Amino acid sequence: MINIIVAFDKNFLIGRDGKIPWNIPEDLHLFKEKTTGNIIIMGRKTFESIGRPLPNRINIVISNTLKNSSQIKTDISFEELCKKEIIFSSLEEGIKFSEKFIEENHLNKDIFIIGGAKIYNEAISKEYFSKLCISHIKNEFSGDTFFPKIDLKNYKKIIEKDFKEFIYCEYENLFFKK
Numbered sequence: 001m002i003n004i005i006v007a008f009d010k011n012f013l014i015g016r017d018g019k020i021p022w023n024i025p026e027d028l029h030l031f032k033e034k035t036t037g038n039i040i041i042m043g044r045k046t047f048e049s050i051g052r053p054l055p056n057r058i059n060i061v062i063s064n065t066l067k068n069s070s071q072i073k074t075d076i077s078f079e080e081l082c083k084k085e086i087i088f089s090s091l092e093e094g095i096k097f098s099e100k101f102i103e104e105n106h107l108n109k110d111i112f113i114i115g116g117a118k119i120y121n122e123a124i125s126k127e128y129f130s131k132l133c134i135s136h137i138k139n140e141f142s143g144d145t146f147f148p149k150i151d152l153k154n155y156k157k158i159i160e161k162d163f164k165e166f167i168y169c170e171y172e173n174l175f176f177k178k
């Protein structure tokens with residue numbers, strides 16, 4: 001399953017100066033819980049802002065300026081692939097590789113598109129996701145990077161959970177093309 005996972009405030013704000021505008025440990029914990037053991041796909045700037053591959057996840061980075069240091073194959077173990085970030089020059093290639101890896105190795109793993117704005121925009125406009133996992137941040141913040149202004153009424157809410165500083169919801173994309 002391809003998921004988009006994101007935290008945004010009431011104005012769809014996601015970033016400021018290359019970082020996340022808030023510090024909410026409970027949301028980071030939820031992000032870790034959802035993505036660990038799975039495949040994450042991110043833009044080069046988000047990867048650089050995290051600063052390292054996140055552990056126990058396959059870290060796919062979309063970039064035209066970074067390159068892999070060696071050839072990437074799908075016939076190696078999940079643990080081996082988690083050791084270093086894997087670069088692709090398009091979101092399609094990153095998704096295709098992930099799906100091939102999951103299928104060939106008969107794995108039960110999800111793909112999470114984890115941002116930033118450039119990658120979210122492409123995934124939303126091309127409908128490359130079956131589920132949206134959104135932390136709706138309760139406070140308003142200032143910043144410079146936004147999630148596309150989608151109308152959530154177009155998606156079917158399947159989970160809602162209230163936390164102190166955010167409400168976590170999952171929405172099904174009924175228009176998923178795959």
Ligand SMILES: NC(=O)c1ccc[n+]([C@@H]2O[C@H](COP(=O)([O-])OP(=O)(O)OC[C@H]3O[C@@H](n4cnc5c(N)ncnc54)[C@H](OP(=O)(O)O)[C@@H]3O)[C@@H](O)[C@H]2O)c1
Nearest residue numbers: 007015018019020043044045046063064065115116117118
């Ligand atoms: N609140 C949240 O949930 C959340 C989540 C993630 C990120 N963020 C925030 O979002 C901000 C970063 O977002 P951003 O939009 O500036 O950057 P981004 O999407 O993380 O990365 C953009 C870069 O990714 C590569 N890229 C994107 N689309 C591509 C494509 N189709 N083909 C090839 N390369 C592609 C390019 O790298 P090259 O220039 O190397 O070619 C591009 O410069 C930060 O503030 C971050 O903290 C927030």
